[in-house]
Amino acid sequence: MRLRLEDVTAEIRPRVPWESIDLGCALACRHIGAIWKAWLITIVPLWILLALLLWNHPFWFIVCTWWLKPIYDRVPLMVVSRALFGAVPTMKEIIKVWPKLLVRRLWFALVIGRFSPSRCLSMPVSELEGLKGPAYRQRVNLLERNGGEGATSATLAGLVLELVAGLGMVMLVIWMVPSEVSERWFSGIGEFFSYYDWTEMTDGFLWMIALVRLLSFMLMEPFYVSAGFALYVNSRTLTEGWDIELAFKRLGARLRKMREGKLTGAHSSVLLAAILGLGMLLFTPNVQANNAPQDEIAEILAEDDFTVHHRIVEVPKESSNSSSSGWLGKFFSGLGLPAFMGFVGTMIFYVVLVAIIAGLVWLIVKNRHIFSSGAALASDAQAVKTREVMGMNVTPESLPDDVAAAARNAWGQGDYKLALSLLYRGSITWFVHRGQLPIEESDTEGDCLRRVEEQGQHQYAGYFSGLTNAWILTAYGKQQPDDRTMGSLCENWPFSNVKQERGQR
Amino acid sequence: MTEDNYQPTESDAPEEMSTETSSAGGLCQQIYGELRKVFFGQDHVVSQVLAALLSGGHVLLEGKPGLGKTHLVLALANTFGGNFGRIQFTPDLMPTDVTGFTLFDMKSQTFQMRRGPVFTNLLLADEINRAPAKTQAALLEVMQEQQVTIDGESMKLEPPFMTLATQNPIEQEGTYPLPEAQLDRFLMKVIIDYPDQVNEEQVVTQVTAAAGAKGLNAKSVEQVCDPQTIIQAQQQCAAINAVPEVVRYAVNICRATREAQGISLGAGTRGAISLIQVGKAYALMNGRDFVTPDDVKSASLPVLRHRVQLAPELAISGQNIDDALTGIVSGVEAPRV
Numbered sequence: 096m097r098l099r100l101e102d103v104t105a106e107i108r109p110r111v112p113w114e115s116i117d118l119g120c121a122l123a124c125r126h127i128g129a130i131w132k133a134w135l136i137t138i139v140p141l142w143i144l145l146a147l148l149l150w151n152h153p154f155w156f157i158v159c160t161w162w163l164k165p166i167y168d169r170v171p172l173m174v175v176s177r178a179l180f181g182a183v184p185t186m187k188e189i190i191k192v193w194p195k196l197l198v199r200r201l202w203f204a205l206v207i208g209r210f211s212p213s214r215c216l217s218m219p220v221s222e223l224e225g226l227k228g229p230a231y232r233q234r235v236n237l238l239e240r241n242g243g244e245g246a247t248s249a250t251l252a253g254l255v256l257e258l259v260a261g262l263g264m265v266m267l268v269i270w271m272v273p274s275e276v277s278e279r280w281f282s283g284i285g286e287f288f289s290y291y292d293w294t295e296m297t298d299g300f301l302w303m304i305a306l307v308r309l310l311s312f313m314l315m316e317p318f319y320v321s322a323g324f325a326l327y328v329n330s331r332t333l334t335e336g337w338d339i340e341l342a343f344k345r346l347g348a349r350l351r352k353m354r355e356g357k358l359t360g361a362h363s364s365v366l367l368a369a370i371l372g373l374g375m376l377l378f379t380p381n382v383q384a385n386n387a388p389q390d391e392i393a394e395i396l397a398e399d400d401f402t403v404h405h406r407i408v409e410v411p412k413e414s415s416n417s418s419s420s421g422w423l424g425k426f427f428s429g430l431g432l433p434a435f436m437g438f439v440g441t442m443i444f445y446v447v448l449v450a451i452i453a454g455l456v457w458l459i460v461k462n463r464h465i466f467s468s469g470a471a472l473a474s475d476a477q478a479v480k481t482r483e484v485m486g487m488n489v490t491p492e493s494l495p496d497d498v499a500a501a502a503r504n505a506w507g508q509g510d511y512k513l514a515l516s517l518l519y520r521g522s523i524t525w526f527v528h529r530g531q532l533p534i535e536e537s538d539t540e541g542d543c544l545r546r547v548e549e550q551g552q553h554q555y556a557g558y559f560s561g562l563t564n565a566w567i568l569t570a571y572g573k574q575q576p577d578d579r580t581m582g583s584l585c586e587n588w589p590f591s592n593v594k595q596e597r598g599q600r
Numbered sequence: 601m602t603e604d605n606y607q608p609t610e611s612d613a614p615e616e617m618s619t620e621t622s623s624a625g626g627l628c629q630q631i632y633g634e635l636r637k638v639f640f641g642q643d644h645v646v647s648q649v650l651a652a653l654l655s656g657g658h659v660l661l662e663g664k665p666g667l668g669k670t671h672l673v674l675a676l677a678n679t680f681g682g683n684f685g686r687i688q689f690t691p692d693l694m695p696t697d698v699t700g701f702t703l704f705d706m707k708s709q710t711f712q713m714r715r716g717p718v719f720t721n722l723l724l725a726d727e728i729n730r731a732p733a734k735t736q737a738a739l740l741e742v743m744q745e746q747q748v749t750i751d752g753e754s755m756k757l758e759p760p761f762m763t764l765a766t767q768n769p770i771e772q773e774g775t776y777p778l779p780e781a782q783l784d785r786f787l788m789k790v791i792i793d794y795p796d797q798v799n800e801e802q803v804v805t806q807v808t809a810a811a812g813a814k815g816l817n818a819k820s821v822e823q824v825c826d827p828q829t830i831i832q833a834q835q836q837c838a839a840i841n842a843v844p845e846v847v848r849y850a851v852n853i854c855r856a857t858r859e860a861q862g863i864s865l866g867a868g869t870r871g872a873i874s875l876i877q878v879g880k881a882y883a884l885m886n887g888r889d890f891v892t893p894d895d896v897k898s899a900s901l902p903v904l905r906h907r908v909q910l911a912p913e914l915a916i917s918g919q920n921i922d923d924a925l926t927g928i929v930s931g932v933e934a935p936r937v
Contacts, residue, residue, distance in 0.1 A: 539934045541894035571843050572890035 102181045107338050110329045112245025119325030123171070123317045126178045130171045130317045133189045138167045141197075142309060153301035154294075157308060164312065165204040165214065169196045171317040172222055175324050200227075213239060213246035215253075215323020216330070241333045242326040249326070253319040261311040494521055499588035506585070511575035518584055519566040522559055525590035530555075540567055558589055624836045625887030628654070630824040631679045632885075638675045638816050639668055641799025648790045648902050649676060649764070651881035653830065654837040657787025657874065658743050658763040660728075660778075660906055665768060667792045668803075673724045673764050674818035680830045681823045682721030682760065687739075689731035691774070695738035699748045713750060718742050719757060721827060725765040729775040739763070740782045760830045780865060780909065787874050788899075789906035833884070840880035842891040845935035850875040850896045852932050857908045860928045862919075865909035874903045893935050900929045 105118060123130065142160060149156040173192065177184050184192075200221065211217060217235045220226055226234050239246070265284075269277045283300070332338050395401070495501040498521035506514035523543060526532040532546055544563050548556050562584055565576045576584075628650060635646045645661075649672065652659045661669050670686065677684035687698060700716035717723065718739070725739055742748055743763050747756045765786070767778075783789075795803065806816040851872045858866030879895035886895075905921050914924065 535930065536933050537930050539893040539897055541892070541897075542934075567892050571846060571892050572841070572888065573843070 103179060103341070104181045105179060107328070107332055107341050109333050109338065112242050112248070112326060112329075115242060115325040115329040116245060116249055116322040117325075118329075119175075119322035120318050122175050122179060122325060123321035126174055126183060127317060129178065129183050130174045131313070132186060133170050133174050133184070134167070134313060134317075136186060136190060137170050137193045137196075138313075141166075146305075151298075153298050153305055154296075157301065157305045160305065160309060160312070162205060162209070164316065165209060165218070166197060166201075167312065167316055168215075168218060168320045169199075169222055171320040172218060172324060175317075175321045176219065176223055179324075179328070203227075212250050213243050213323075215249055215319055216242055216246035216326045218320070219324055219327040237334060238327060238330040241330040245326050246323055249319060249322045253315060253322075256318075257311045257315045260314050261307045264307055264310055488520070490524070494524055498590070499585045502588075503582075503585045506578075506581050511581075512569055514581065515562075515566050515569045515575075515584075518562055518588070521588075522555075522562060522590055526552075526555075526559075529590070555589055558584075558587055624654075624833045624884050627825055627829065627833055628885040631676075634679045634821040634824060635672070635675055638818055638821055639672050640802050641795030642668070642672075642792060645672065645790055645792050647882075647885065648788055651878050651885065651899070652787050652790075653760065653762055654833055654881040654884055655787055655874075655877040656760070656762075656834050656837075657877060658765070658785065660783070660786040660789040661764055661766045661792060662769055662789060663766070663792030664794075667794065669764070669766050669792060670724055670726070671816075671818050673722055675821045677722040678819055678821045679823060680721075680760075680825050680827055682827050682830070683758075684722050684724070685717040685720035686724040686726060687717050688726045689728050689735070691730060691732065693731045693735045695735050696750075698735060698738050699742060700750050702751045711751070713753075715755075716748070718748060719755075721758065721760055721762070723761070723763045725763055727768055728765040729767050729777055732776050733779075736776065736778060736782065739765075740785050744785055758827075760827055760834065780907075783906045784868060784870055786906060788878065788902040790902055791905075837877075837880050837884045840883050840889055840891060842876050842880065846879070846891050846893055846896060847872075847876060849893050849932070849935040850879065853896070853900055853929055854904070856928050856932050857904060857925070860924070860931075862911045862914035862924060863908055863928070864911040865907075867904050867907040871904055871907045875899050878903050897929060901925055 105122065110118065141163075145156060145159055149159065170189070170193075173189065173196065174184060203221065208214060208217065208221070213235075216238060220231055220234050220238065224234065269280055272280070328337075495517070498517055502514040502517040502521075504514075505511075505517060523534065526543070526547060527534050530547075530550070530552060532550055532552075534543055534546060538546070540563050544556075544560060547559050561580075565580060565584060568574050568576060575581075632646060632650060635650070636643070639646055649659055653676070663669060673686075674684055676682075687693070696716070698716050699718055700714050702711040702713050704710075705712045728736060728739070742757070746759070746761055747754050749755075794800070803816065807814075810817075853875065854867040854869070854872040857863055857871070860866070875896050876891065878899035879891040882895040882898060883889070883891045901922055904925055908921060908925065910919065910921055910924060
């Protein structure tokens, strides 16, 4: 379908960016019904399909629906762009075009151009003009000279307004429900901020977030796209002189009408002209013209005013800098950065961006305790294999070959604490290195016993419980167990020699 | 680390345990058993309150309304035949409403002393944060000094004296939060949460079994001892042995709270003292005459949770003080013996 500039339904004139955005919003307002109808028959079924596919993964549904925004934007763009030229597309036309809109240039729309800050301005170039590659980049760079910053502002404002719209909807619903229910909802919203990650959220809660997000998309995207389109039109008006072209076209049309009007009155005037001409021939003297008109014209044209002056201005050669940065320029222009920033500006932009990201990463790392559970407050100095428990060295190398014999020997010599310490240390060493028990350096005797029992090592749990009691009594109660108990602990020593096993391996 | 179910038991009682300790342990078991008859599903609350009684400390109870706080205190008072007093704190409560005052008797032309509700063994200060700071200070002074001064006349409170102050975690509007310095006076902060399904059903069944929902009466607990016995148990508790390594462990825990990231206010020395006090009580309740690191570790949450303050960034992130403390304690090396 060919759109004619003279059919445009808005006043085409050079505008500042905010005026263009205003025009875009007015356009969206005027055609919002058509836009939403088109949205309902194209985007909503797509959402339903996505929801069915990702029914058990609401978080990913939210991510997908957000990521696909450039696809949705094609629908309001189609409606608004045609509506500007007085040809609002019918539902039939939209349905016919939708499959093509859905799959066209997905890689570019969803990956390369997805995060362009001036996406709303560059989108008509790819979608309406169908430009690709260097031609697209050149065109976008040209158009962004007049409105690139406006498009970036529109993107930022769109983000904020989308959030506001979402929150507004939630608040509106909360105000409508009884206070008992709304209080519960408020506490639910409060809990939202207490989640450490999205996996803690319930599916119902995530689906509610998804619904609010979709409604806010539906509400805000038409305005965002329309604003971008108006910026695009304005940029073209400035660069291509649409307003002048339009003025000339209108002038031409008026003159054509005037000419046609003269022709219709010709019959009545022919006779009058003939009579007047005859009369002039009969009654005027035969005057011979002194100067032919051609001579007079030549005389006038020879005057200084009509002399064409030529001035040759040397175009400065491009510096080596710009040539060396050609690949960079191309790279940056592909990312949709406004061309007005220039090479140096672009470099500064990226340096600042990298600095901000690095700063954020540093802040997150520095304050990681905020995002982690309380356990992260503990010391980081935790070896892969614990070397010390309760101040005792629990490496196999620190133990004698025969722990039970050494303990018996120490007991015989009256060193009760050493005897029990050997047994206790030997058992902990076995649990750490052989039993793969995750004992930490901060674990107390009770913690160790609990871990042994929880790990299900029942054949050792009974012995270890008795040993722990004896050890606690000796270490903290300053009371040694009787000979019978100690003898039993040495005789029933159930643990193999970790050091020997290591040596054999 | 857990604070749950640190119940009186003889399972780890040494054979050579002293007779006094053994009898005190038995007494604890008896009181514990009686309390559990009327207070279900909150075993850790019972054991912590009992530990505070044995340590001679005061307890700050925090829990939503209707979880049996008054019931617990009344039952505890009945187990040793002690007096029970209750003050409902309100914004217009005056210090003299707590401590008492002198009144001029026109008939006898003399000043007569009217003793306040603090003259009791167990005092329930309900919703302590609803009264202004002046009234709170009057009570906290009584708690600290265990004596009341009215018109220049000082009177000692009858031991055992224990205050159980409650705070409601909701409806904080219009309250006067206790300053950190005054919170420190409480030995423990005990959190009462909802009981589990089975216990809640049991409570409902038993309460509604009698006319006017008067079942599960706190007065139905049997008196197992007298106040004098409790005083003796407190003395035995104080005599429990804590080896230097265990004391160092308690101090290290408190110091770790001061050095930890995300904590704006750490526990003071009184925190470490309280840890050992409660550790001793736990040891006594378990029939031991010495404190183990496990006793101290188990006491760390109720003893420290009201003495430390989360930094704003951690509080905003939704972490609670118990998570932070658990992390800190798990980073402190167990004692070197």
